[in-house]
Amino acid sequence: MIRFPKQVRIVEVGPRDGFQNIKQYIPTETKLSIIAAMVDAGVTLLEVTSFVHPKAIPQMADAVEVAETVCGKYQNTALRPIALVPNITGAKKALAAGIQEISYVISASEKHNLANINRTHEQSLEDLGKISKELPELKVRLDVATAFGCPFSGRVDESLITKLIDAALKLGIQTVVLCDTIGVADPLLVYQHASKIKANYPGLDVGLHLHDTRGMALANSLAGLEAGITMFEASVGGLGGCPFAPGAAGNSATEDLINMLQSMGIETGISLDKYIAAATIVREEIQSVLTSRMAYACKYENM
Amino acid sequence: MIRFPKQVRIVEVGPRDGFQNIKQYIPTETKLSIIAAMVDAGVTLLEVTSFVHPKAIPQMADAVEVAETVCGKYQNTALRPIALVPNITGAKKALAAGIQEISYVISASEKHNLANINRTHEQSLEDLGKISKELPELKVRLDVATAFGCPFSGRVDESLITKLIDAALKLGIQTVVLCDTIGVADPLLVYQHASKIKANYPGLDVGLHLHDTRGMALANSLAGLEAGITMFEASVGGLGGCPFAPGAAGNSATEDLINMLQSMGIETGISLDKYIAAATIVREEIQSVLTSRMAYACKYENM
Numbered sequence: 001m002i003r004f005p006k007q008v009r010i011v012e013v014g015p016r017d018g019f020q021n022i023k024q025y026i027p028t029e030t031k032l033s034i035i036a037a038m039v040d041a042g043v044t045l046l047e048v049t050s051f052v053h054p055k056a057i058p059q060m061a062d063a064v065e066v067a068e069t070v071c072g073k074y075q076n077t078a079l080r081p082i083a084l085v086p087n088i089t090g091a092k093k094a095l096a097a098g099i100q101e102i103s104y105v106i107s108a109s110e111k112h113n114l115a116n117i118n119r120t121h122e123q124s125l126e127d128l129g130k131i132s133k134e135l136p137e138l139k140v141r142l143d144v145a146t147a148f149g150c151p152f153s154g155r156v157d158e159s160l161i162t163k164l165i166d167a168a169l170k171l172g173i174q175t176v177v178l179c180d181t182i183g184v185a186d187p188l189l190v191y192q193h194a195s196k197i198k199a200n201y202p203g204l205d206v207g208l209h210l211h212d213t214r215g216m217a218l219a220n221s222l223a224g225l226e227a228g229i230t231m232f233e234a235s236v237g238g239l240g241g242c243p244f245a246p247g248a249a250g251n252s253a254t255e256d257l258i259n260m261l262q263s264m265g266i267e268t269g270i271s272l273d274k275y276i277a278a279a280t281i282v283r284e285e286i287q288s289v290l291t292s293r294m295a296y297a298c299k300y301e302n303m
Numbered sequence: 304m305i306r307f308p309k310q311v312r313i314v315e316v317g318p319r320d321g322f323q324n325i326k327q328y329i330p331t332e333t334k335l336s337i338i339a340a341m342v343d344a345g346v347t348l349l350e351v352t353s354f355v356h357p358k359a360i361p362q363m364a365d366a367v368e369v370a371e372t373v374c375g376k377y378q379n380t381a382l383r384p385i386a387l388v389p390n391i392t393g394a395k396k397a398l399a400a401g402i403q404e405i406s407y408v409i410s411a412s413e414k415h416n417l418a419n420i421n422r423t424h425e426q427s428l429e430d431l432g433k434i435s436k437e438l439p440e441l442k443v444r445l446d447v448a449t450a451f452g453c454p455f456s457g458r459v460d461e462s463l464i465t466k467l468i469d470a471a472l473k474l475g476i477q478t479v480v481l482c483d484t485i486g487v488a489d490p491l492l493v494y495q496h497a498s499k500i501k502a503n504y505p506g507l508d509v510g511l512h513l514h515d516t517r518g519m520a521l522a523n524s525l526a527g528l529e530a531g532i533t534m535f536e537a538s539v540g541g542l543g544g545c546p547f548a549p550g551a552a553g554n555s556a557t558e559d560l561i562n563m564l565q566s567m568g569i570e571t572g573i574s575l576d577k578y579i580a581a582a583t584i585v586r587e588e589i590q591s592v593l594t595s596r597m598a599y600a601c602k603y604e605n606m
Contacts, residue, residue, distance in 0.1 A: 002490075002491070002494045002526065002529055002530075004491070149603070149606055151603060152605075153605070154603070154605035154606050155605075155606055182603070183600070184566075184603065184606055186563055186566035186567050187305075187525050187563070187567060188305070188307070188566070188567040188568070189566070189567075191305045212518075212596065213596060213600050214559065214562055214563070214596050214597060214600045215515075215520075215521055215556065215559040215562075215563070215595070215596035215597065216521055216559075216563055216566075217518075218518055218519055218521065218522040219521040219522040219524070219525045219563060221522070222490050222522045222525055222526065223305065223525065226305055227305075249596050249599075253518065256517065256518040256519075259517055259518075260489055260490070260517075260518070260519055260522060263487075263489035263491070263492070264489050264490060264491040264492075265491070292518070293515065293516060293517050293518035293552050294517060294518065296552075297486070297516050297517045300452070300454060300457070300485070300487065302456070302457035302458075303452055303457050303458055303487055
């Protein structure tokens with residue numbers, strides 16, 4: 001018998017992971033209007049920006065303004081704004097802007113970590129240790145990139161993930177997200193990795209960040225659900241994930257994930273109709289063709 | 304523990320279900336070259352055409368030529384060419400052209416059957432009975448349309464499907480395909496319908512025909528696999544299924560399905576690389592933007 005959790009938390013990463021892949025600069029007020037529409041739909045976990053150097057990602061040059069506005073506007077609400085930080089400098093800026101929860105990325109594949117951020121595992125963990133020690137008030141989510149496959153070293157063994165988890169646990173981190181950075185995970189691999197990690201780390205909050213590059217975002221989500229995963233990162237319209245060709249897909253699309261979960265009777269706390277309104281702003285203001293299916297599918301009132 | 308079959312049969316329906324939704328006429332030799340590339344890739348179950356009136360679907364005006372050519376060229380090979388027929392007249396034409404296996408469609412929702420082909424269930428079954436009686440040499444596949452949801456009457460109860468299966472069994476039919484005609488099935492519903500029908504009809508060959516309208520084609524395939532389904536219809540490039548907007552998806556894309564199954568170690572007998580060559584002809588000659596993901600995803604040699 002197939003079994004699923006009754007409730008799932010969706011972490012919206014569009015305003016960070018999605019927007020950072022958009023070439024033209026998105027005005028801050030457009031970013032904020034999309035975030036507002038998402039919150040209005042019921043999104044409570046939201047990666048709002050990234051405190052990276054604006055030379056590296058110019059799209060995130062307004063990180064302080066976005067974070068300060070969102071943290072101010074929604075304080076004392078259910079919203080938990082999250083920001084990605086690449087290092088202690090970014091973490092300090094995030095905290096100063098009112099952010100209480102950050103994402104920090106290390107690739108399971110060390111080759112990828114070196115290629116991506118020019119650091120060994122040891123160097124990345126050292127930096128993460130500094131953040132934990134110097135800024136203990138920040139809740140940290142560890143994003144394990146290339147958790148299923150790496151462009152340089154192929155399939156990623158689960159031991160590479162557990163090595164990072166063990167190190168993270170020592171730093172007091174309680175949330176780990178397994179990221180299918182290049183979209184090569186398949187349902188069997190997701191089930192295997194996720195169920196082993198769930199079993200070996202019962203106290204750990206384990207999430208999945210899936211890509212739809214090969215059309216498997218929802219199938220992999222399903223496999224994750226079956227392994228007991230109850231937290232999924234997703235991006236509005238499927239934005240992000242470095243699609244490199246027209247028609248190529250990026251991140252798991254939030255609206256497609258909400259729709260699947262809702263159809264199966266799994267609660268997310270997010271209104272699909274209202275969320276589609278947020279996706280519509282994205283379509284009208286940022287990118288006219290989205291890779292999500294629900295941005296285009298018609299609605300049947302009787303289903 | 305998640306469980307899957309070791310082997311799956313894919314029924315390619317692109318040359319029928321996909322092509323019939325293409326407006327511009329596809330030259331017969333282009334159709335045949337795509338079919339040849341599919342066979343070369345290892346496809347053995349192939350819906351090659353539809354014996355409908357050319358006024359209804361002009362794209363299928365060359366049904367006789369396509370069927371005769373394919374049946375002649377591949378006789379004494381592993382290929383089993385299939386044709387869709389709407390009635391006894393079509394069935395006779397198919398048989399005369401060398402076809403030995405046909406698909407016949409009845410909607411589980413009678414309202415949809417009436418809207419689609421202007422027949423009650425009784426009339427459709429009567430016609431199917433005529434085919435079985437007069438042309439016993441034809442193997443018949445019953446496609447149960449709207450098996451999961453109907454645009455007019457909402458969710459489809461499993462009892463509507465079993466009513467049709469019971470009638471089909473009396474006519475000696477041994478193959479039934481549950482079709483998600485409007486793309487509203489979700490993994491839970493697929494699992495429920497498929498596992499009940501597998502349990503209640505142990506001798507029946509049950510297939511699934513899924514659409515990607517709401518991005519769930521592969522997730523629904525996964526749920527089908529878990530219910531023990533080992534036959535899936537799919538269409539090259541995701542062609543077909545009446546997409547009505549740019550970016551909107553149609554049928555489950557064959558190359559995406561092959562890729563998922565292959566990644567999970569499930570055998571299909573089809574070479575993904577060679578199949579992509581067939582999809583490339585479709586892209587170059589018929590439709591430049593496909594909704595399948597594998598038509599665009601890059602290949603990693605080490606995975």
